Amino acid sequence: MSSVRPAAPSPPPGGLPGPPPPPRRRRHHRGAAAPGPPPGSPPAGAPGSNDVFVTSRSDFRAQLRRCQRLLAPGGGPGAPGGGPGAPGAPGELRLHGLGLAVPRTINLALQLQAGAGGTLRLHASTSSVPLRAPRARRRHTGDTGDSGDTGGEDGDTPRHNSAIHIRLCREAPCA
Amino acid sequence: MENFRKVRTSEEEMPLPFPDLPPDVVEMKVKEGSKIRNLMNFAMAQMELQGRRQIVFSGCGRAVTKTITCVEIMKRKLGGLHQVTKVRYKTVLEVWENQDPPPDGPAQNLTVHKNVPSICILLSRDPLDPNQMGYQPPEPRHEVGEDTLGSSTKGLKRPLPPPCEELLPKKLQVQVSDSPRGTGTTAGQQDH
Numbered sequence: 625m626s627s628v629r630p631a632a633p634s635p636p637p638g639g640l641p642g643p644p645p646p647p648r649r650r651r652h653h654r655g656a657a658a659p660g661p662p663p664g665s666p667p668a669g670a671p672g673s674n675d676v677f678v679t680s681r682s683d684f685r686a687q688l689r690r691c692q693r694l695l696a697p698g699g700g701p702g703a704p705g706g707g708p709g710a711p712g713a714p715g716e717l718r719l720h721g722l723g724l725a726v727p728r729t730i731n732l733a734l735q736l737q738a739g740a741g742g743t744l745r746l747h748a749s750t751s752s753v754p755l756r757a758p759r760a761r762r763r764h765t766g767d768t769g770d771s772g773d774t775g776g777e778d779g780d781t782p783r784h785n786s787a788i789h790i791r792l793c794r795e796a797p798c799a
Numbered sequence: 800m801e802n803f804r805k806v807r808t809s810e811e812e813m814p815l816p817f818p819d820l821p822p823d824v825v826e827m828k829v830k831e832g833s834k835i836r837n838l839m840n841f842a843m844a845q846m847e848l849q850g851r852r853q854i855v856f857s858g859c860g861r862a863v864t865k866t867i868t869c870v871e872i873m874k875r876k877l878g879g880l881h882q883v884t885k886v887r888y889k890t891v892l893e894v895w896e897n898q899d900p901p902p903d904g905p906a907q908n909l910t911v912h913k914n915v916p917s918i919c920i921l922l923s924r925d926p927l928d929p930n931q932m933g934y935q936p937p938e939p940r941h942e943v944g945e946d947t948l949g950s951s952t953k954g955l956k957r958p959l960p961p962p963c964e965e966l967l968p969k970k971l972q973v974q975v976s977d978s979p980r981g982t983g984t985t986a987g988q989q990d991h
Contacts, residue, residue: 745932
Protein backbone atom coordinates (compact mmCIF):
# COMPACT_ATOMS: atom_id res chain seq x y z
CA MET A 625 0.00 0.00 0.00
CA SER A 626 1.55 3.26 -0.94
CA SER A 627 0.98 6.49 1.03
CA VAL A 628 0.21 9.56 -0.87
CA ARG A 629 2.25 12.44 0.25
CA PRO A 630 0.71 15.81 -0.26
CA ALA A 631 2.32 17.87 -2.86
CA ALA A 632 4.80 20.44 -1.60
CA PRO A 633 3.47 23.97 -1.90
CA SER A 634 4.92 25.98 -4.66
CA PRO A 635 7.36 28.65 -3.60
CA PRO A 636 5.93 32.16 -3.55
CA PRO A 637 7.04 34.54 -6.23
CA GLY A 638 10.17 36.44 -5.31
CA GLY A 639 11.95 33.60 -3.62
CA LEU A 640 11.68 31.83 -0.35
CA PRO A 641 11.48 33.93 2.79
CA GLY A 642 14.52 33.91 5.06
CA PRO A 643 14.67 32.33 8.46
CA PRO A 644 12.71 34.17 11.13
CA PRO A 645 14.79 36.63 13.24
CA PRO A 646 15.82 35.50 16.73
CA PRO A 647 13.56 36.81 19.47
CA ARG A 648 14.82 39.98 21.13
CA ARG A 649 15.93 39.59 24.69
CA ARG A 650 14.76 42.32 26.97
CA ARG A 651 16.36 42.94 30.30
CA HIS A 652 13.86 43.16 33.05
CA HIS A 653 14.93 44.60 36.37
CA ARG A 654 13.59 42.27 38.94
CA GLY A 655 13.19 43.09 42.59
CA ALA A 656 12.14 46.33 44.28
CA ALA A 657 11.44 49.34 42.12
CA ALA A 658 14.08 52.11 41.95
CA PRO A 659 13.59 54.70 44.66
CA GLY A 660 11.96 57.87 43.55
CA PRO A 661 8.72 59.69 43.43
CA PRO A 662 5.70 57.85 42.13
CA PRO A 663 4.90 58.41 38.49
CA GLY A 664 2.84 61.47 37.77
CA SER A 665 4.19 63.58 40.61
CA PRO A 666 6.90 66.17 40.15
CA PRO A 667 10.38 65.50 41.52
CA ALA A 668 11.22 66.82 44.94
CA GLY A 669 12.19 70.49 44.98
CA ALA A 670 10.71 71.20 41.59
CA PRO A 671 8.89 74.48 41.16
CA GLY A 672 5.16 74.29 41.13
CA SER A 673 2.76 75.67 38.58
CA ASN A 674 2.60 78.93 40.55
CA ASP A 675 6.27 79.66 39.84
CA VAL A 676 7.01 81.75 36.78
CA PHE A 677 10.60 82.20 35.69
CA VAL A 678 10.88 85.42 33.76
CA THR A 679 13.34 85.72 30.90
CA SER A 680 14.28 88.65 28.75
CA ARG A 681 13.64 86.66 25.58
CA SER A 682 9.97 85.93 25.98
CA ASP A 683 7.33 88.33 24.80
CA PHE A 684 6.28 90.56 27.68
CA ARG A 685 2.59 90.59 26.78
CA ALA A 686 2.52 86.82 26.60
CA GLN A 687 4.14 86.58 30.01
CA LEU A 688 1.62 89.06 31.38
CA ARG A 689 -1.32 87.14 29.95
CA ARG A 690 0.00 83.90 31.34
CA CYS A 691 0.44 85.37 34.81
CA GLN A 692 -3.03 86.89 34.73
CA ARG A 693 -4.46 83.53 33.77
CA LEU A 694 -2.62 81.84 36.64
CA LEU A 695 -3.83 84.46 39.10
CA ALA A 696 -7.41 84.16 37.97
CA PRO A 697 -9.72 82.35 40.45
CA GLY A 698 -9.90 79.25 38.24
CA GLY A 699 -6.38 79.39 36.89
CA GLY A 700 -4.70 76.89 39.23
CA PRO A 701 -3.13 73.55 38.28
CA GLY A 702 -6.47 71.77 38.29
CA ALA A 703 -8.07 74.07 35.76
CA PRO A 704 -7.71 73.43 32.04
CA GLY A 705 -4.68 75.21 30.74
CA GLY A 706 -2.90 74.96 34.06
CA GLY A 707 0.47 73.31 33.72
CA PRO A 708 1.68 70.21 35.53
CA GLY A 709 3.57 70.54 38.74
CA ALA A 710 3.12 70.74 42.45
CA PRO A 711 -0.09 72.54 43.29
CA GLY A 712 0.42 75.95 44.86
CA ALA A 713 -1.79 78.12 46.99
CA PRO A 714 -4.75 79.51 45.07
CA GLY A 715 -4.48 83.17 44.14
CA GLU A 716 -0.73 83.20 44.68
CA LEU A 717 2.02 83.59 42.11
CA ARG A 718 5.77 83.64 42.45
CA LEU A 719 7.89 85.44 39.90
CA HIS A 720 11.61 84.73 39.65
CA GLY A 721 14.09 86.79 37.68
CA LEU A 722 17.82 86.41 37.26
CA GLY A 723 20.35 88.96 36.08
CA LEU A 724 19.12 91.04 33.17
CA ALA A 725 15.58 89.79 33.68
CA VAL A 726 15.27 91.46 37.09
CA PRO A 727 13.80 94.78 35.83
CA ARG A 728 11.38 92.88 33.64
CA THR A 729 10.29 90.78 36.59
CA ILE A 730 9.59 93.90 38.62
CA ASN A 731 7.72 95.44 35.70
CA LEU A 732 5.62 92.32 35.34
CA ALA A 733 4.72 92.28 39.01
CA LEU A 734 3.81 95.97 39.03
CA GLN A 735 1.70 95.58 35.89
CA LEU A 736 -0.17 92.69 37.47
CA GLN A 737 -0.74 94.75 40.59
CA ALA A 738 -1.97 97.72 38.58
CA GLY A 739 -4.34 95.53 36.61
CA ALA A 740 -5.77 93.90 39.71
CA GLY A 741 -7.03 97.17 41.14
CA GLY A 742 -5.17 97.04 44.43
CA THR A 743 -6.22 93.54 45.44
CA LEU A 744 -2.73 92.12 44.96
CA ARG A 745 0.10 92.36 47.47
CA LEU A 746 3.76 92.19 46.50
CA HIS A 747 6.38 90.55 48.64
CA ALA A 748 9.83 90.95 47.12
CA SER A 749 13.02 89.24 48.22
CA THR A 750 16.50 89.09 46.78
CA SER A 751 19.17 86.44 46.63
CA SER A 752 22.46 85.48 45.01
CA VAL A 753 22.63 82.51 42.68
CA PRO A 754 26.01 80.85 42.07
CA LEU A 755 26.63 80.23 38.38
CA ARG A 756 28.27 77.08 37.13
CA ALA A 757 30.82 77.19 34.35
CA PRO A 758 29.56 75.71 31.07
CA ARG A 759 30.08 71.99 30.60
CA ALA A 760 32.58 72.48 27.76
CA ARG A 761 34.76 74.72 29.88
CA ARG A 762 34.60 72.35 32.86
CA ARG A 763 35.45 69.38 30.65
CA HIS A 764 38.36 71.26 29.10
CA THR A 765 39.89 72.20 32.43
CA GLY A 766 39.50 68.64 33.63
CA ASP A 767 41.30 67.17 30.62
CA THR A 768 44.56 68.88 31.38
CA GLY A 769 45.32 66.20 33.89
CA ASP A 770 46.23 68.55 36.71
CA SER A 771 42.94 68.40 38.44
CA GLY A 772 44.33 69.86 41.58
CA ASP A 773 46.11 72.78 40.00
CA THR A 774 44.14 73.83 36.98
CA GLY A 775 40.75 72.60 38.07
CA GLY A 776 40.48 75.47 40.44
CA GLU A 777 41.27 78.02 37.79
CA ASP A 778 37.65 78.49 36.88
CA GLY A 779 35.53 77.34 39.67
CA ASP A 780 36.87 77.50 43.18
CA THR A 781 34.93 80.74 43.66
CA PRO A 782 31.85 80.53 41.47
CA ARG A 783 30.43 83.62 39.90
CA HIS A 784 27.27 84.93 41.47
CA ASN A 785 24.29 86.55 39.82
CA SER A 786 21.63 88.61 41.52
CA ALA A 787 18.08 87.34 41.56
CA ILE A 788 14.74 88.67 42.67
CA HIS A 789 11.73 86.69 43.82
CA ILE A 790 8.36 88.41 43.97
CA ARG A 791 5.37 86.77 45.56
CA LEU A 792 1.95 88.06 44.58
CA CYS A 793 -1.01 87.06 46.65
CA ARG A 794 -4.56 88.15 46.92
CA GLU A 795 -5.05 87.52 50.61
CA ALA A 796 -3.27 89.87 52.98
CA PRO A 797 -0.96 89.33 54.72
CA CYS A 798 0.96 86.49 53.01
CA ALA A 799 2.36 84.04 55.52
CA MET B 800 12.07 112.06 15.07
CA GLU B 801 15.52 111.29 13.73
CA ASN B 802 16.60 114.91 14.27
CA PHE B 803 15.82 114.85 17.96
CA ARG B 804 18.54 114.32 20.50
CA LYS B 805 18.22 113.74 24.21
CA VAL B 806 19.55 116.75 26.06
CA ARG B 807 18.55 116.14 29.66
CA THR B 808 17.37 113.31 31.85
CA SER B 809 16.00 113.78 35.33
CA GLU B 810 14.36 111.52 37.86
CA GLU B 811 11.38 112.44 39.93
CA GLU B 812 12.27 112.78 43.57
CA MET B 813 10.17 110.48 45.70
CA PRO B 814 10.31 109.87 49.44
CA LEU B 815 11.63 106.58 50.67
CA PRO B 816 8.89 103.98 51.08
CA PHE B 817 10.04 102.96 54.57
CA PRO B 818 8.27 104.22 57.66
CA ASP B 819 10.04 105.54 60.74
CA LEU B 820 13.40 106.14 59.16
CA PRO B 821 15.80 108.54 60.85
CA PRO B 822 16.26 111.76 58.88
CA ASP B 823 20.02 111.26 58.52
CA VAL B 824 19.82 107.75 57.06
CA VAL B 825 22.43 107.07 54.40
CA GLU B 826 20.88 106.56 50.97
CA MET B 827 23.07 104.99 48.31
CA LYS B 828 21.69 106.02 44.92
CA VAL B 829 22.95 103.45 42.46
CA LYS B 830 23.18 104.54 38.86
CA GLU B 831 23.89 102.52 35.75
CA GLY B 832 27.49 103.70 35.54
CA SER B 833 28.24 103.45 39.25
CA LYS B 834 31.19 101.32 40.24
CA ILE B 835 30.39 98.63 42.75
CA ARG B 836 33.79 98.94 44.38
CA ASN B 837 33.30 102.65 45.02
CA LEU B 838 29.78 102.10 46.32
CA MET B 839 30.85 99.34 48.68
CA ASN B 840 33.85 101.28 49.95
CA PHE B 841 31.63 104.15 51.01
CA ALA B 842 28.80 101.98 52.32
CA MET B 843 31.07 99.72 54.36
CA ALA B 844 32.85 102.74 55.81
CA GLN B 845 29.51 104.20 56.88
CA MET B 846 28.34 100.98 58.48
CA GLU B 847 31.60 99.97 60.16
CA LEU B 848 33.57 103.09 60.83
CA GLN B 849 30.74 105.57 61.31
CA GLY B 850 28.64 103.12 63.28
CA ARG B 851 25.47 103.48 61.22
CA ARG B 852 22.63 101.11 62.01
CA GLN B 853 20.66 101.44 58.76
CA ILE B 854 21.42 102.05 55.12
CA VAL B 855 19.24 102.28 52.02
CA PHE B 856 20.15 101.24 48.49
CA SER B 857 17.99 102.53 45.66
CA GLY B 858 18.17 102.25 41.91
CA CYS B 859 15.93 102.29 38.88
CA GLY B 860 15.94 101.00 35.36
CA ARG B 861 19.21 99.35 34.41
CA ALA B 862 20.65 99.98 37.85
CA VAL B 863 18.24 97.63 39.61
CA THR B 864 20.42 94.58 39.22
CA LYS B 865 23.47 96.47 40.41
CA THR B 866 21.51 97.64 43.45
CA ILE B 867 20.67 94.08 44.36
CA THR B 868 24.29 93.08 43.83
CA CYS B 869 25.47 95.75 46.28
CA VAL B 870 22.94 94.60 48.85
CA GLU B 871 23.96 90.97 48.51
CA ILE B 872 27.63 91.84 48.85
CA MET B 873 26.94 93.85 52.00
CA LYS B 874 24.85 91.04 53.50
CA ARG B 875 27.65 88.60 52.78
CA LYS B 876 30.30 90.81 54.37
CA LEU B 877 28.45 91.99 57.44
CA GLY B 878 25.86 89.33 58.11
CA GLY B 879 22.93 89.54 60.49
CA LEU B 880 21.25 92.33 58.56
CA HIS B 881 17.49 92.64 58.34
CA GLN B 882 16.20 93.57 54.91
CA VAL B 883 13.08 95.18 53.52
CA THR B 884 12.61 95.34 49.76
CA LYS B 885 10.16 97.66 48.05
CA VAL B 886 9.50 97.82 44.33
CA ARG B 887 7.60 100.58 42.56
CA TYR B 888 7.55 102.69 39.45
CA LYS B 889 9.65 105.80 39.17
CA THR B 890 9.01 108.58 36.70
CA VAL B 891 11.94 109.63 34.56
CA LEU B 892 11.76 112.83 32.54
CA GLU B 893 13.64 112.97 29.27
CA VAL B 894 13.93 116.21 27.31
CA TRP B 895 14.52 115.81 23.59
CA GLU B 896 15.49 118.76 21.43
CA ASN B 897 15.17 119.15 17.70
CA GLN B 898 18.69 119.56 16.31
CA ASP B 899 17.36 120.80 12.96
CA PRO B 900 14.62 123.31 13.82
CA PRO B 901 12.62 125.04 11.09
CA PRO B 902 14.04 128.45 10.13
CA ASP B 903 10.91 130.38 10.95
CA GLY B 904 10.02 128.69 14.22
CA PRO B 905 11.49 128.21 17.69
CA ALA B 906 13.40 125.13 18.74
CA GLN B 907 11.04 122.26 19.46
CA ASN B 908 11.39 120.39 22.69
CA LEU B 909 9.80 117.13 23.55
CA THR B 910 9.40 115.92 27.13
CA VAL B 911 8.97 112.21 27.61
CA HIS B 912 7.63 110.73 30.83
CA LYS B 913 8.78 107.18 31.38
CA ASN B 914 7.73 104.90 34.21
CA VAL B 915 10.67 102.66 34.95
CA PRO B 916 10.77 99.92 37.58
CA SER B 917 12.76 100.87 40.65
CA ILE B 918 13.81 99.14 43.82
CA CYS B 919 14.55 100.42 47.33
CA ILE B 920 16.23 98.11 49.81
CA LEU B 921 16.67 98.90 53.48
CA LEU B 922 19.37 97.07 55.43
CA SER B 923 19.30 97.36 59.19
CA ARG B 924 21.31 95.96 62.06
CA ASP B 925 18.25 96.41 64.29
CA PRO B 926 15.26 94.06 63.94
CA LEU B 927 12.48 95.28 61.73
CA ASP B 928 8.78 94.53 61.62
CA PRO B 929 8.52 91.01 60.15
CA ASN B 930 4.91 91.53 59.14
CA GLN B 931 5.56 94.27 56.64
CA MET B 932 5.63 93.39 52.97
CA GLY B 933 9.08 92.71 51.59
CA TYR B 934 10.70 91.76 54.88
CA GLN B 935 13.56 89.29 54.67
CA PRO B 936 15.19 87.96 57.85
CA PRO B 937 18.97 87.78 58.14
CA GLU B 938 20.62 84.73 56.67
CA PRO B 939 21.97 82.05 59.00
CA ARG B 940 25.39 82.91 60.31
CA HIS B 941 27.16 79.75 59.08
CA GLU B 942 26.31 80.64 55.50
CA VAL B 943 27.77 84.09 55.86
CA GLY B 944 30.68 83.52 58.25
CA GLU B 945 32.85 81.67 55.76
CA ASP B 946 32.75 84.60 53.39
CA THR B 947 33.10 87.35 55.90
CA LEU B 948 36.16 85.85 57.52
CA GLY B 949 38.02 85.84 54.29
CA SER B 950 36.63 88.96 52.74
CA SER B 951 35.81 91.27 55.60
CA THR B 952 38.47 93.68 54.47
CA LYS B 953 37.69 93.47 50.79
CA GLY B 954 35.15 96.24 50.92
CA LEU B 955 37.65 98.57 52.54
CA LYS B 956 40.71 99.93 50.86
CA ARG B 957 43.92 98.03 51.30
CA PRO B 958 46.11 99.11 54.19
CA LEU B 959 49.22 100.98 53.24
CA PRO B 960 52.43 98.92 53.14
CA PRO B 961 54.92 99.57 55.92
CA PRO B 962 57.50 102.27 55.22
CA CYS B 963 60.80 101.32 53.67
CA GLU B 964 62.78 101.87 56.92
CA GLU B 965 61.13 98.83 58.48
CA LEU B 966 62.30 96.60 55.65
CA LEU B 967 65.98 97.39 56.05
CA PRO B 968 66.60 95.41 59.25
CA LYS B 969 65.15 92.32 57.59
CA LYS B 970 67.53 92.71 54.67
CA LEU B 971 70.44 93.02 57.05
CA GLN B 972 69.35 89.88 58.83
CA VAL B 973 69.24 88.03 55.54
CA GLN B 974 72.69 89.25 54.55
CA VAL B 975 74.25 88.48 57.91
CA SER B 976 72.91 84.96 58.39
CA ASP B 977 74.78 82.46 56.22
CA SER B 978 72.16 79.83 55.87
CA PRO B 979 72.65 77.10 53.29
CA ARG B 980 70.22 77.30 50.43
CA GLY B 981 69.76 73.57 50.16
CA THR B 982 68.11 73.19 53.54
CA GLY B 983 65.13 75.36 52.60
CA THR B 984 65.23 77.56 55.67
CA THR B 985 63.22 80.70 56.00
CA ALA B 986 66.29 82.85 55.44
CA GLY B 987 66.76 81.18 52.09
CA GLN B 988 63.15 81.86 51.20
CA GLN B 989 63.51 85.52 52.04
CA ASP B 990 66.04 85.90 49.29
CA HIS B 991 63.34 85.41 46.70
